[in-house]
């Protein structure tokens with residue numbers, strides 16, 4: 001079985017280093033002429049799959065927008081995940097789960113076990129109950145070729161108050177997360193399966209990402225104010241593992257499928273101009 005890191009490395013090489021989020025905000029549903037209900041949610045999601053599922057490396061549905069419609073929203077999420085996988089995209093569910101280890105086991109079963117209806121290629125996870133508490137996710141992901149992206153330096157302005165705080169050893173909370181994920185990826189080739197979330201908005205924070213060997217998901221581009229050029233400031237010279245992520249910036253061009261495709265192509269071209277054309 002191929003690891004998530006290997007599959008992601010190939011997808012980024014073949015389709016380009018880009019993730020596009022499916023974030024069906026009420027305002028976007030309205031702008032697309034869709035009702036703010038489960039039928040609008042389904043139509044929105046199908047349109048994104050049809051436009052981008054066969055050309056973008058990673059599609060990142062945001063679970064919150066499906067959860068707000070309860071069980072019927074989750075049914076749409078299940079169907080969207082299935083359609084994306086059929087179209088050949090890797091599915092990264094942005095669900096930011098974290099809890100005590102025994103509960104994390106259930107989250108791992110929900111998202112990273114192939115027998116689950118919500119099974120995806122990778123999920124986002126919150127490390128604020130301790131990175132070690134996420135071990136059941138790491139174990140389940142490793143057993144089934146899945147991936148986990150752990151929050152390290154998030155794109156929102158409130159993040160640094162927590163993430164830049166220093167512990168007794170002088171390291172920031174974020175650097176501790178970065179170092180623990182780096183250990184999980186030690187020796188991985190061509191890319192580890194355990195990634196980090198590092199916002200494109202954060203500027204040069206001085207954190208050392210040189211040993212991660214896993215994918216660095218960079219949200220915050222477009223609607224949150226960061227541009228592709230900011231990736232160099234945030235990540236420095238080694239950009240080969242950066243996976244830029246856009247949601248509203250691309251989705252705002254729908255529902256026209258050609259316009260969605262053109263927006264994703266522009267985002268990819270902007271990122272390639274900074275990241276280079278190859279994934280090493």
Ligand SMILES: O=c1ccn([C@@H]2O[C@H](COP(=O)(O)O)[C@@H](O)[C@H]2O)c(=O)[nH]1
Pocket residue numbers: 021023062094153154155156197198199219220221222223224245246247248249
């Ligand atoms: O640090 C983080 C972690 C996750 N996100 C998520 O990414 C998208 C961003 O959407 P945009 O429309 O491109 O702003 C959204 O789902 C967030 O929950 C993030 O923004 N920052």
